[in-house]
Amino acid sequence: MIESILIFSRSTPHHHTGGMETLAWRLAAEWAKAVPEVRIVTTSIPGRSEPFTEDGVVVTPLGGTRPGRYSRAWWDESRAHWRSLTAAPSLVFSVSAGAYSVVRERARHPETPFVLQVHGTSVMELGSKLRAPTARSLAGTPKNALSLVRDLARYRDFDRLVAVGENVVESLAARPQNWSATPDKVRLIPNGVRAEDHAFDVEARRRIRRLLGFDEETVVVGCVGRLHVQKRVDRALYAAAALRDRGLGGRFRFLVVGDGPDGGRLRGLARKLQLEDMVLFTGRVDADDVRDYYSATDVSLLTTARLEGLPMAVLEALACGLPCVVTAGSIRSEALNRVLHEVDPTDTGALADVVQKVTRERAPRTNLLPPNFLLDQCARDYLTDFAHLIALSRS
Structure with missing residues (x-):
């Protein structure tokens, strides 16, 4: 014992x-x-x-x-x-x-x-x-x-x-x-992760969207995690600019949830790309409230350049029923790769394409996490x- x-x-x-x-x-x-x-x-x-x-x-x-x-x-x-x-x-x-x-x-x-x-x-x-x-x-x-x-x-x-x-x-x-x-x-x-801690909450979705000024027709792209240069959240911002240049700036909003040493640079890049109306930075969010932000979003992006172990953000997003777009090769798991959407995030056009594709229709939000996670x-x-x-x- x-x-x-x-x-x-x-x-x-x-x-x-x-x-x-x-x-x-x-x-x-x-x-x-x-x-x-x-x-x-x-x-x-x-x-x-x-x-x-x-x-x-x-x-x-x-x-x-x-x-x-x-x-x-x-x-x-x-x-x-x-x-x-x-x-x-x-x-x-x-x-x-x-x-x-x-x-x-x-x-x-x-x-x-x-x-x-x-x-x-x-x-x-x-x-x-x-x-x-x-x-x-x-x-x-x-x-x-x-x-x-x-x-x-x-x-x-x-x-x-x-x-x-x-x-x-x-x-x-x-x-x-x-x-x-x-x-x-x-x-x-x-x-x-504990699936019930991250389960989709329709009331939280409505509340957070009202708080942030997003209507239900808006497609919200979530980038959740510590803002570190190796996480390469800047790739998500370039994808936002590509969607805007396709005439989709009114349909998409990018929600960056978290803080960290790369936050100032990312905010500066958003201004430089003239994305102030399209990208919102929440700053630090308590761990207990992160699920509500997942519920409010329609797709999760992890455009990291890190050689990751197994990112908790991906597991949490899947438990909330979110389609997850991740850097190709960043996660080695046959079970997870069946439910992830891999892309080369250095190809801004391809990243924008996959974001469009996975959000074209909204599927029911049910737990996507394989049982062994x-x-x-x-x-x-x-x-x-x-x-x-x-x-x-x-x-």
Whole structure:
């Protein structure tokens, strides 16, 4: 039996909203339904210095650490927390590199298995920067190279490497990652979402459209997620300009939901392309309200240049019954590719064509997500593997 799960994560939804943080929190809440104690150790949370419990999960912020960031203080304090434990947890779960300093001290509790959740690799990150190069991103490539060396050293220390998508499995199986990420350690457990949390809501659709000034005849194209240059939301703006130039500017509206470091540049580009009447930026939206914006839209665009693990935005949009247009080759999944519309987003005309095509007729909004990408299945797969690792460690 799994008595306790100890999670190390640099950030949670209490720090900021992101796919990695959302997935880790929702998995923890699911595990807490079956496991007596689930605890997340994380960086300091502004305004919350003491441990607290939410959704059945105990959250322990470590004082003196930078909120939501890796830092020397995080490595030191997370290791000190591990050393302070008198009773060993059944299993340690590392969200990305969260437990990298802790795993080096695993001799403190030698029977505790360590599991690393891999959202991407340093090689994937380097490839993403080269696909969407900026002076700032290119300046960070030496850091990614150092991260690769660190990853190769740490992969050896974990009992299991859980890849969240097939792109990650492929990267781990390639050199030099496979020197440390041996095939017997790697397991694919795709990201999952709770379908009911993202189900289409007709009342939310009407309310958000009234709020934003969209009538029901308007076709709303949604771009949901963090505004980062590697996400290449600018490609969606060029597609909007192409639709306008075809005389369709009155029919289409583009809704950019989220914030991030690329927000200012994107707003400037919208002005330059004279899209002020066609593109609306919402800024940051609370995670609980994102479903309402999906309900208000008619198609979801993910024009990323990143080498993605498995974007939560795509799973959420599919659960809301939205046709999803994605960068060709960005998602490696036979099950998902059957319900996705792939396109080369560098071809603005082709991107505009597919947006027109998938919104020509509005289909009934029902869940399009294949069952193996549902959160409860994802959580069960983790717990099954955890129980197997715990049994091996005690045999």
